Amino acid sequence: MSASDAATPPAWKRVADEQMRRGAFVRTLPLWGIAFVVLMVMPLLFPSAVAVTIMNQMGISIVFALSYNMLLGQGGMLSFGHAVYFGLGGFLAVHVMNYVEYDGLWLPLPLLPVVAGVFGLIFAVIVASFSTRRAGTVFAMISLGVGELVAACSIIFVAFFGGEEGVSGDRTMGPPVFGYEFLTEVEVYYLTAVIVLVAALFMYLFSRTPAGRMANAVRDNEERAEFVGYSQRYVRFVSFCASGFFAGVAGGLFAINYEILTEENLNLVTSGWVLLMAFIGGVGFFIGPIVGAILLTLLQTVLSNHTELWQLYVGILFVLTVMYAPRGLTGLIMMHGPALRSGRLGLLAAPYALAAIPLAAFLAGAVLLLEMGHAANEGIVGETEAHVFGLTLDVTTVLPWVVAVALTAGGGYALIRLAPGLRDAFSKATGSLGAAS
Numbered sequence: 001m002s003a004s005d006a007a008t009p010p011a012w013k014r015v016a017d018e019q020m021r022r023g024a025f026v027r028t029l030p031l032w033g034i035a036f037v038v039l040m041v042m043p044l045l046f047p048s049a050v051a052v053t054i055m056n057q058m059g060i061s062i063v064f065a066l067s068y069n070m071l072l073g074q075g076g077m078l079s080f081g082h083a084v085y086f087g088l089g090g091f092l093a094v095h096v097m098n099y100v101e102y103d104g105l106w107l108p109l110p111l112l113p114v115v116a117g118v119f120g121l122i123f124a125v126i127v128a129s130f131s132t133r134r135a136g137t138v139f140a141m142i143s144l145g146v147g148e149l150v151a152a153c154s155i156i157f158v159a160f161f162g163g164e165e166g167v168s169g170d171r172t173m174g175p176p177v178f179g180y181e182f183l184t185e186v187e188v189y190y191l192t193a194v195i196v197l198v199a200a201l202f203m204y205l206f207s208r209t210p211a212g213r214m215a216n217a218v219r220d221n222e223e224r225a226e227f228v229g230y231s232q233r234y235v236r237f238v239s240f241c242a243s244g245f246f247a248g249v250a251g252g253l254f255a256i257n258y259e260i261l262t263e264e265n266l267n268l269v270t271s272g273w274v275l276l277m278a279f280i281g282g283v284g285f286f287i288g289p290i291v292g293a294i295l296l297t298l299l300q301t302v303l304s305n306h307t308e309l310w311q312l313y314v315g316i317l318f319v320l321t322v323m324y325a326p327r328g329l330t331g332l333i334m335m336h337g338p339a340l341r342s343g344r345l346g347l348l349a350a351p352y353a354l355a356a357i358p359l360a361a362f363l364a365g366a367v368l369l370l371e372m373g374h375a376a377n378e379g380i381v382g383e384t385e386a387h388v389f390g391l392t393l394d395v396t397t398v399l400p401w402v403v404a405v406a407l408t409a410g411g412g413y414a415l416i417r418l419a420p421g422l423r424d425a426f427s428k429a430t431g432s433l434g435a436a437s
Contacts, residue, residue, distance in 0.1 A: 032201060039193040043186050052185045053257075058297045059189075059196040060253045065277040065289035066203050067246035072275075073283035074207060075239040076219030077132075078140045080271050081147025082247060087266020088123050088150070089116035089248025091161060093255035097169030109174045109182055113195055113252030120248020121241055128240040132233050135222065144268075151267040166262030169255065182256075192253055199249050204286055206242055215239045276314065280321050282328025291330050307388070309374055339429035351418075351425040358414030364389070365407025372400060 042055055064086055071077040093116040099105040107115070131142040154161040161167065171188075172181050180187050206212050217225045218232045225232050255261055264270065273296070281292020296314065303310040325332050339345040368388060375386035376395045386393045386400075393400040 028204075032197075035200075036197060039197060040190075042193075043189055049185055052189050054297065054301045056185070056189055056192050056257045057301060058294050059192040060250055060257065061274075061277060061293035061297050062290050063196055063199045063246060063253065064250035064274050065281065065293040066200055066286075067243045067250060068274045068278045069283055069286070069289045070203060070206070070215075070239055070243040070246070072278060073285075073288070074212060074219065075215040075236055075243075077135060077236060077240065078143075080140055080144040080268065080275070081150070082143070082243070082274055083266045083268075083270035084127075084147050084150045085120035085124055085244040085247035086251040086254070086270065086274075087154075087261065089113075089120040089251030090255045090261040090265055091167060091251075092116055092119040092248075093252040094167045094169040094259070094261050095160070097171060097173070097255065097259070098167075101170055101173035106175060108177050109171055109256065110177060110191060110195070112174075112256060113249045116252025116255065117245045117249035120251065121245040124241045124244020124247075128237045128244070132236040132240055135218075135232075135236065147266075147268055147271055151263060154263040154266060161263065162261075164263065166260055168260040171256050171259055188257055192257065195249070195253060199246055200290075203242075203246060207286060211235065211238050276318055280318060280328055282330030282334075284327050285330045285334065288328050288330040292328065295329070307371065309370055312370065335426075336430070338431055339426075342429075342431060344429045344431075347429040348425055351422050355415065355418050355422055358411040358418065360411070361407045362411030362415060365404050365409075365411060368393075368400065368404035369408060372404060 043052055046052070046055070067085075068079070068082050071079050071082065093112050096105070096107060096112060096115055100107055127146055131139055131146070134142075155163060172183055174181075182188050182191060214225065214230050214235045215238075217230070218235045222232045225235065251261075251265070254265065277292035277296050278289045279292070280295065281290065282288025299310055299314055303313065307313075321328060327334070336345060336348070339348065368386075371388040372386045372393060372395045375384065375393075384394060384396050386395055395401075
């Protein structure tokens with residue numbers, strides 16, 4: 001008997017595994033139904049044009065972050081150049097828009113993200129042919145080099161990338177789809193919502209296939225995956241190509257929504273942004289990148305309207321996530337699963353409520369210090385007021401600084417004192433305290 005024969009499970013085992021996967025998917029059908037309903041009613045709950053635009057950006061970010069999670073979360077491949085496939089797909093989508101407008105190409109707009117995804121897939125196949133030979137630091141450095149190479153080419157090859165001005169198109173010039181020409185943001189939203197839901201569903205289904213499961217195995221233990229007869233390079237290759245396709249789909253959605261692509265859409269900054277979305281949300285969970293995409297889109301679009309320091313807050317959030325919540329925000333929520341299943345989640349209500357007061361004080365004090373420090377730094381150009389929490393504070397007076405320091409120090413000290421009680425309450429609620437004893 002060969003090693004490959006020994007690694008092949010018997011027919012009954014394969015059938016049982018298939019039934020288990022099918023049953024697991026059936027159990028998630030209500031969640032997909034809820035997601036569909038939520039997406040359909042969102043424009044009714046938030047009908048303003050600005051809100052619809054933000055929701056469109058969220059949808060694009062969700063597909064982009066989920067495609068990145070196929071690399072990092074499922075395959076263990078840390079990439080610093082994932083925006084390449086997003087940007088290339090978007091650029092091709094804009095060029096196809098122009099072909100539709102000027103050359104009479106017949107292509108309904110809903111198919112444009114698929115075309116963009118195929119282009120991202122083609123480039124992903126080229127890059128994966130040599131980058132997936134190795135994992136870890138080597139793979140990360142190759143992805144960084146490819147990302148910088150393509151970003152440089154976007155300035156050099158003006159015919160395709162449009163130079164610094166980028167390339168623009170008009171989504172309304174295509175043939176109508178069921179009478180819709182996608183003239184309004186709401187029409188574009190519903191198109192985006194449907195494609196986001198379908199793309200997320202296919203990415204979830206991919207994670208349940210043998211290829212997706214083996215990507216997890218290669219991520220966790222390359223040698224063991226090789227021992228049972230699977231090529232770690234081939235498994236990484238498949239995951240990489242699938243990720244490139246869905247990143248291209250996200251780029252196509254971006255082209256439809258904004259009708260312009262520039263060098264910023266495929267440079268290192270965009271690659272770092274999608275890494276933040278996936279990691280802060282939680283790369284170990286399918287829903288994690290969705291949470292991260294929604295949160296960071298809100299920070300980018302809403303918080304940036306209220307403070308110039310929004311990027312600093314994102315950086316602080318990322319550092320705190322790395323240090324204290326390596327499984328992301330979704331991981332923090334999932335930690336309470338044992339307490340919920342055992343019916344002891346209520347034991348955490350009082351300790352959490354008690355800790356919420358000093359936590360709010362600490363965060364308010366820290367934000368006040370940062371905003372007033374920024375205003376004081378701007379004092380050289382005559383700015384002496386900080387606008388935060390609806391208040392206007394004169395940073396040249398002592399009282400705001402005293403209040404900010406008192407809130408930060410008092411809240412931090414109270415949190416330190418409450419920490420042992422919080423740990424004990426969490427251990428009791430999750431059962432880990434009893435198990436340890």
